[in-house]
Amino acid sequence: MPDTAIRLSDVTVRFDEKRLAFDCAIPAGAAVAVAGPSGAGKSTLFNVIAGFQKPATGTVALLGQDMAARDPAERPVSIIFQDNNLFAHLSVAENVGLGIDPGLKLDTAARQRVFSALSRVGLGGYERRMPGSLSGGERQRVALARALVRRRPILLLDEPFAALDPAMRADMAKLLSELRAETKSTLLFITHQPEDIRRLADRVMFLEAGAILLDAPVDEFLVSRHPPAVAKFLGHSAI
Numbered sequence: 001m002p003d004t005a006i007r008l009s010d011v012t013v014r015f016d017e018k019r020l021a022f023d024c025a026i027p028a029g030a031a032v033a034v035a036g037p038s039g040a041g042k043s044t045l046f047n048v049i050a051g052f053q054k055p056a057t058g059t060v061a062l063l064g065q066d067m068a069a070r071d072p073a074e075r076p077v078s079i080i081f082q083d084n085n086l087f088a089h090l091s092v093a094e095n096v097g098l099g100i101d102p103g104l105k106l107d108t109a110a111r112q113r114v115f116s117a118l119s120r121v122g123l124g125g126y127e128r129r130m131p132g133s134l135s136g137g138e139r140q141r142v143a144l145a146r147a148l149v150r151r152r153p154i155l156l157l158d159e160p161f162a163a164l165d166p167a168m169r170a171d172m173a174k175l176l177s178e179l180r181a182e183t184k185s186t187l188l189f190i191t192h193q194p195e196d197i198r199r200l201a202d203r204v205m206f207l208e209a210g211a212i213l214l215d216a217p218v219d220e221f222l223v224s225r226h227p228p229a230v231a232k233f234l235g236h237s238a239i
């Protein structure tokens, strides 16, 4: 496994008059919080990594390989969106099974993987339930189970804690941290809460106005008083 999981070199994205620019190298196995004000470019950064957004310039390399010619499905990435991850007309087990085979042709071993992934996220017994009958946190965990059966080394989570109450936030952080330790995957998650960063991250990338303003180990980030946007996010007085 290469030392660097994600390397963005001179990547730019253009939306009409707006220009976003990303340069970063994320070590394999890191848990990276991606923070920053609304509109800073966090989701766009994820879309560039996952292949849903084509950069205007620059290169995206994942696990040492250039991704220019690779569609999202061919990248070593699973992405969990804030919502709408599940198909409403498919059961929980079928939604997870899609991570193994989009045609849902699952043999016994594959079905077993679906069952164990659901049990791993605390949803054993939910196999036949329909997404509409689940809470927001349960739906997030089904999406996580699907990501688990896909076994991609890079996992991108867009605000995985947003729909959760405080107790569930702590549970989700614990679950993600255990899964990361088990799978040795590289985890990136978008959050607006310093608390989530303290719980789960070992690095933080802070974005503002379409650029990575700060990319630092979590201990360094949490005591930052500069730049002002970071101080504001952390509730510190700026220097």
Ligand SMILES: Nc1ncnc2c1ncn2[C@@H]1O[C@H](COP(=O)(O)OP(=O)(O)OP(=O)(O)O)[C@@H](O)[C@H]1O
Pocket: 015, 016, 018, 036, 037, 038, 039, 040, 041, 042, 043, 044, 045
């Ligand atoms: N498809 C698009 N077309 C035009 N502009 C876009 C498009 N997608 C994003 N943008 C713009 O790019 C900027 C970054 O958007 P992005 O969604 O990446 O921000 P974000 O940091 O994820 O914000 P939030 O925290 O509100 O989700 C915003 O100004 C947004 O309006």
